Amino acid sequence: MKFKDNLPIYLQIEDYIYLQIAQGKIKAGDKLPSVRALALELTVNANTVQRALREMTAQGYVYSKRGEGNFVTTDESRLEEMKTKLLKQELAAFVSRMEKLGVERESLTGLLTNYLIETGEE
Secondary structure, eight states: OOOOTTSOHHHHHHHHHHHHHHTTSSOTTOBOOOHHHHHHHHTSOHHHHHHHHHHHHHTTSEEEETTTEEEEOOOHHHHHHHHHHHHHHHHHHHHHHHHHTTOOHHHHHHHHHHHHHHHSOO
């Protein structure tokens, strides 16, 4: 995973795990890889992974079972909330980039509709 300089790594790890959940690669109730395994996979310090998991636990997306590890919540409403949060972040980034290109907000819907029509399956 390549990390961005403008955002703390633990937040990027959270986003990485959230994306895995939103894409269905990790499902509700699934056990997450161990802190050590995630640290090796992402080539970061285990303390950084632990901080990300602690934040996710505090937000209710992950829970810990002593001696067993960390698991994704089974609360479907929390997971839907998380997906909605991800979608809003992506939309905010998209709108921001478009505005930097000089596109006015009023034009976004039409541009996006045209793009989807042009690139859609026939």
